Amino acid sequence: MNIFLRELRTGRRSVLVWALVIAGLNVLIMAVYPSFAADAARLEELVAMYPEGFAKAFGLDRMSLADPLAFYATEGYFMVVLFGGIYAAILGASILAKEEDEKTIEYLLALPVTRNEVLTGKVLAVVANLALFNLIVAVVTCLSFVGFVTRDYSTATLLLLLAAPFLLHLTFAALCFFLSLFWTRRRAAYSISIGLVVGTYFLNVIALLTDDLRWLGWLSPFKYVDAADIISKQSLDGLYVFILLTAGAVAVGATYLLYGRRDITV
Amino acid sequence: MAVPSVPAATPGAAVPAIETVHLKKYYGRSRGIEDISLRVEQGEIFGFIGPNGAGKSTTIRTLLNFIFPTAGSARVLGHDIVTESREIREKVGYLPGETGYYDELTVDQLVDYTARFYSTDCRRRGAELVDILEIDRKKPIHSLSLGNKRKVGIVLALMHRPRLLILDEPTAGLDPLMQTRLFDVLREENERGTTIFFSSHVLSEVQKLCHRVAIIKEGLILKVEEVERLRESRLRKVRITFRDERQAVVDLPGAVEQERDGRSVRLLYGGDINDLVRHLAGRELESLWVEEPTLEEVFLHYYEAGGRTGEGSASGRAAAVSTARSGKEER
Missing domain, CATH: 3.40.50.300 (P-loop containing nucleotide triphosphate hydrolases)
Structure with a gap:
């Protein structure tokens, strides 16, 4: 509990900064929407002029930019998943590694706590921070929809688009939490985690663009929260949710197993 | 009952x-x-x-x-x-x-x-x-x-x-x-x-x-x-430079690891310091240093001196542990 509260306190500033910046960008984007939508026909022409790959990568072959959800998916959603993913990855990678990097681990482990208690405090703090991040983004984005969008849209689908990134962020944080066992230098942990997020993002784009490499998409967490999918199905795919959560749970479970047996030297 | x-x-x-x-x-x-x-x-x-x-x-x-x-x-x-x-x-x-x-x-x-x-x-x-x-x-x-x-x-x-x-x-x-x-x-x-x-x-x-x-x-x-x-067995590191090279020798039971170099003598001394002073009293000295040996030198002494300090095997070490302990309990 002490560790959890401490992590909340130390992570407070960075979660607020990340969430407010991304929420603010969403507000700006939705503020632009009415002028786009007013001239829907010209917009379609514009999209037609985009390279085919671009349209495909953003799912514009499956939906129209004039639709508010599709507009948000193309302009705002990808930032929430991508930049939020980077935030989640950094958070997951550093929360444990920093104790060894800053040599505070001997202090911490000399206290009457088990290693599992340390891990649990950290994991809960990551989950709480990511929940707070997504809640702030969700509330602000909903308000900007209410404020700027006059056309009809499905509120349920919007909520799905706001909930899906949370799952993705949890998965990335869990994967990086696990990876940080092997890169305890904080800077290295940062590079690895940002590399993982950006790398798997482009992996998904490549899979969308290249029919022969479609299978590659399964390796990318981004595939499972694809906005065009969510909008066209108006639901989250149960299998996809299962895959994300399982990957995260396996990563966290493996971290518990390995950390419990690890030699900690600074 | x-x-x-x-x-x-x-x-x-x-x-x-x-x-x-x-x-x-x-x-x-x-x-x-x-x-x-x-x-x-x-x-x-x-x-x-x-x-x-x-x-x-x-x-x-x-x-x-x-x-x-x-x-x-x-x-x-x-x-x-x-x-x-x-x-x-x-x-x-x-x-x-x-x-x-x-x-x-x-x-x-x-x-x-x-x-x-x-x-x-x-x-x-x-x-x-x-x-x-x-x-x-x-x-x-x-x-x-x-x-x-x-x-x-x-x-x-x-x-x-x-x-x-x-x-x-x-x-x-x-x-x-x-x-x-x-x-x-x-x-x-x-x-x-x-x-x-x-x-x-x-x-x-x-x-x-x-x-x-x-x-x-x-x-x-x-x-x-x-x-x-x-x-009790405190070792001291002693360095003596004599005036006369022929006198440059220390012949005392507490002196271990003596090393001569011309008019100078270096030794580890484990005996009573007064005995050493009396032993040197009749001779002309140029200088005299007495210092506490470094830990390393104490180790070396324990390594090489043999006898009660020279255990080399694991069982010998264990015996040393228990001797020290029982010595304490007897008191």
Whole structure:
């Protein structure tokens, strides 16, 4: 509990900064929407002029930019998943590694706590921070929809688009939490985690663009929260949710197993 | 009616504060410690001395379960170091050799945070220690000097009134005045019944405080000795330059490892210093140095002198441990 509260306190500033910046960008984007939508026909022409790959990568072959959800998916959603993913990855990678990097681990482990208690405090703090991040983004984005969008849209689908990134962020944080066992230098942990997020993002784009490499998409967490999918199905795919959560749970479970047996030297 | 007889709990039968049995730790292929069998009784101040890299910190880190033993086992206050580590850490205060604390916290905040982990309320004792060691309580940790950080570490190690204190090179970075004050605090803790186990590479420092010392080198215990006995057999390093080369010889029973170089003689002297002075009295000297030998030289003496100090095998070392202990119990 002490560790959890401490992590909340130390992570407070960075979660607020990340969430407010991304929420603010969403507000700006939705503020632009009415002028786009007013001239829907010209917009379609514009999209037609985009390279085919671009349209495909953003799912514009499956939906129209004039639709508010599709507009948000193309302009705002990808930032929430991508930049939020980077935030989640950094958070997951550093929360444990920093104790060894800053040599505070001997202090911490000399206290009457088990290693599992340390891990649990950290994991809960990551989950709480990511929940707070997504809640702030969700509330602000909903308000900007209410404020700027006059056309009809499905509120349920919007909520799905706001909930899906949370799952993705949890998965990335869990994967990086696990990876940080092997890169305890904080800077290295940062590079690895940002590399993982950006790398798997482009992996998904490549899979969308290249029919022969479609299978590659399964390796990318981004595939499972694809906005065009969510909008066209108006639901989250149960299998996809299962895959994300399982990957995260396996990563966290493996971290518990390995950390419990690890030699900690600074 | 016969009452089943339970052996009375004598002080000698109390659970040892630390007991290690053939403890061994390898980091991959590099040696941490080879074979450490030690028994530290409750109430003792026990010094653990050896040069850097001898395995002092490895032993301590194993006791606190930061690292896992490769072979052997150990108990601290009766608890197994691997399976009951949490119980151990509730009762043990630890001062790391080199550590970081949460930099952005002030001294007060760190003490307060640490106190929350213990089941007993230890904030008052924490504040008291902060005063005794003269630490500025409002300062953030990152602005403290190395010596002051060390003092904070001492507060954190002592504040929950541990039954056993494990200190890794506690005096490193402390000025002599603070060192004295630390020793006063430690003696006071010890009088209250706290067992103290501390490592150092400075023999004279250990001698000031400890009841017994263990000498460790290359992952092995060379010797466990009572400080009183070390003191009796205290070696001195003597260097004499004579006026006349023909007189340059010291022929005394306490003189070991004599080395001649022209008019100069170097020797380790273990006898009464007065005998040496009388022995030299009739001769013309150019100069005379008498100094305390370095730890390394004491080690070498124990290595090479043979007899009661020359154990080379594991069983010999174990015997040395038990002799030292029984010697204590007889008193």
